Amino acid sequence: MRSLTIARREFGSFFATPIAYVYIAIFLVLSGVCTFFMGDFYARGQADLLPFFEFHPWLYLFLVPAIAMRSWAEEKKSGTIELLMTLPVSTTQTVIGKFLACWTILGLALLMTTPLWLTVNYLGSPDNGIIVAAYIGTWLMSGAFLAISQCLSAVSRSQVVAFVLSVVVCFIFVVSGSDIVIDAFKNWANNLVVDTVASFSFLTHFDAMAKGVLAASDVAYFVLVTASWLFASVIIIDENKAD
Amino acid sequence: MIVVDNLSRHFHRLKAVDELSFTIKPGEIVGFLGPNGAGKSTTMKMLTGFLEPTSGSIEINGQNMPGDAKALQEVIGYLPEGAPLYGDMTVFQFLCFIAGVRGLKGKRRKARLQNVIEQVELHDVLNRQIDKLSKGFRHRIGLAQAIIHDPDILILDEPTDGLDPNQKHEVRELIKKLSKEKIVIISTHILEEVSAVCNRALIIHEGKKLFDGTPYELQCRSRYHQAITLHFSYAADISGLAEIDGVEEMEIDRETGDITLFPEPGKLIMAPVTEHVSHFRLPVDKFTIETGRLDDVFREITIGKGA
The missing domain is CATH 3.40.50.300 (P-loop containing nucleotide triphosphate hydrolases)
Incomplete structure (x- = not known):
């Protein structure tokens, strides 16, 4: 219950400052640009949203750390963390509250892309079940990006440091399944290691989701990544809240 | 508690x-x-x-x-x-x-x-x-x-x-x-x-x-506690003040001309000082009993022990 009070405050503060508007606007513009110019939405001649979802990992890579970087860094810088942590709420409740608030905004941005969905339905007859599944998948993935970014925001008082760290760590999670990384491992490691590294990648797990397959293993992967990074946040904040 | x-x-x-x-x-x-x-x-x-x-x-x-x-x-x-x-x-x-x-x-x-x-x-x-x-x-x-x-x-x-x-x-x-x-x-x-x-x-x-x-x-704890500060409207003989019973020390501020009488620990000197003043008809135009200067005590406690 108290998590929700925290979440409501966070959510409000995103809209009291222009952060939420800027995030949503940039997300909409960029996802549009990616879909139509880089994804060849029209030239493909298929009524689906694959070119739209395909670029999401790369959009989140920069946009999610940007919206999450202030979560803890600003609390530390302004000293409000002292106020927050001496209120009768546990660190876990606070972490969950902050996550929920930010995740709702990411979801809101996704909701605002529905005109694209309507357009596809106008142009042809896509499988709407696939699109719903892909929306759920991308929202789950954004949660994983968010958990990583919020956790790293707790590491430093500086939002810039938090942003750079988050982008780097998210980048590792995104590319670990790409050929560059896999090739680097293939030469010396056995298959088990290569498979393990590849299985850490957001891309590997999101690929199927973008095509509308919500496999239990992929869902579980994103939920687990999110949960473990949130848990890490709790530990980090308890350790260094006073620094 | x-x-x-x-x-x-x-x-x-x-x-x-x-x-x-x-x-x-x-x-x-x-x-x-x-x-x-x-x-x-x-x-x-x-x-x-x-x-x-x-x-x-x-x-x-x-x-x-x-x-x-x-x-x-x-x-x-x-x-x-x-x-x-x-x-x-x-x-x-x-x-x-x-x-x-x-x-x-x-x-x-x-x-x-x-x-x-x-x-x-x-x-x-x-x-x-x-x-x-x-x-x-x-x-x-x-x-x-x-x-x-x-x-x-x-x-x-x-x-x-x-x-x-x-x-x-x-x-x-x-x-x-x-x-x-x-x-x-x-x-x-x-x-x-x-x-x-x-x-x-x-x-x-x-x-x-x-x-x-x-x-x-x-x-x-202040040495100013219960000390008495006097000021005279014109120059007067102050030699007797330091001799009053219970007065430990007398200090004169050269800029303002204020005279401060410090009591011996635990003694109240208001009565003997007023008696002395009225007996010698000293031209007192200011008479204050100090409650103690906390700044001094604070400095004494924190710097004295810290050094």
């Missing part, structure tokens, strides 16, 4: 708080005194559960501080140093948020909100954004958030820092009004505040307790 026993907190090699022990009973308004960096804020942060002690224990109302932190934080109100607040919220939103986190609901929430807004006089700024308010208002909002749940224990870190004299007066009156049957701990480096608000003073320096007693006892 707060029982602090052998409390220590180290930051790397620095001992911020060093084996501090004290007990505070309900009804006491304790002034935490000390130079900057003496460990006042660190002690308060440990009392409120923000920092964990390196060693030693804190027991509040029979419960252990880091252990039962969440339960204890329900009964503690805390104003952190510098009154940090969420600047992007309006005053009313902020107070509602704190009330929500504190679990206040329905009628009680409405009543408490009204009560603190009235007590701290925030009517005029309720819908203003906190960032755009003056420092005085920010401190008052910080105070309002600390008392919104009517806590048994109120811990205020430099509540009057940066306020103008009128605002200081208001905050002090508020603290005095609040404090029946409660424990109030305020930290400050303004000494007049201690004699104005507190009924107990604790001086700490370099993490150690150097003085624990009433503000009056603190004044008694």
Whole structure:
């Protein structure tokens, strides 16, 4: 219950400052640009949203750390963390509250892309079940990006440091399944290691989701990544809240 | 009731708080005194559960501080140093948020909100954004958030820092009004505040307790306590003054011409001095009994022991 009070405050503060508007606007513009110019939405001649979802990992890579970087860094810088942590709420409740608030905004941005969905339905007859599944998948993935970014925001008082760290760590999670990384491992490691590294990648797990397959293993992967990074946040904040 | 026993907190090699022990009973308004960096804020942060002690224990109302932190934080109100607040919220939103986190609901929430807004006089700024308010208002909002749940224990870190004299007066009156049957701990480096608000003073320096007693006892430590300062309207024979029974020493301020007579420890010299003055018809135009200069005592305690 108290998590929700925290979440409501966070959510409000995103809209009291222009952060939420800027995030949503940039997300909409960029996802549009990616879909139509880089994804060849029209030239493909298929009524689906694959070119739209395909670029999401790369959009989140920069946009999610940007919206999450202030979560803890600003609390530390302004000293409000002292106020927050001496209120009768546990660190876990606070972490969950902050996550929920930010995740709702990411979801809101996704909701605002529905005109694209309507357009596809106008142009042809896509499988709407696939699109719903892909929306759920991308929202789950954004949660994983968010958990990583919020956790790293707790590491430093500086939002810039938090942003750079988050982008780097998210980048590792995104590319670990790409050929560059896999090739680097293939030469010396056995298959088990290569498979393990590849299985850490957001891309590997999101690929199927973008095509509308919500496999239990992929869902579980994103939920687990999110949960473990949130848990890490709790530990980090308890350790260094006073620094 | 707060029982602090052998409390220590180290930051790397620095001992911020060093084996501090004290007990505070309900009804006491304790002034935490000390130079900057003496460990006042660190002690308060440990009392409120923000920092964990390196060693030693804190027991509040029979419960252990880091252990039962969440339960204890329900009964503690805390104003952190510098009154940090969420600047992007309006005053009313902020107070509602704190009330929500504190679990206040329905009628009680409405009543408490009204009560603190009235007590701290925030009517005029309720819908203003906190960032755009003056420092005085920010401190008052910080105070309002600390008392919104009517806590048994109120811990205020430099509540009057940066306020103008009128605002200081208001905050002090508020603290005095609040404090029946409660424990109030305020930290400050303004000494007049201690004699104005507190009924107990604790001086700490370099993490150690150097003085624990009433503000009056603190004044008694001053060599100016019960000293008499005289001024003559024209030059007069003052040689006899130092010989008066009970006077230990006489000091003359060459700039103002004020003469200060210091009593021997424990003696009252007002009667013999007035007798001497009237007997010799000395032209006195100023006669003051000093209560004690806290600044001097503070310097003596903190620098004397620190060196």
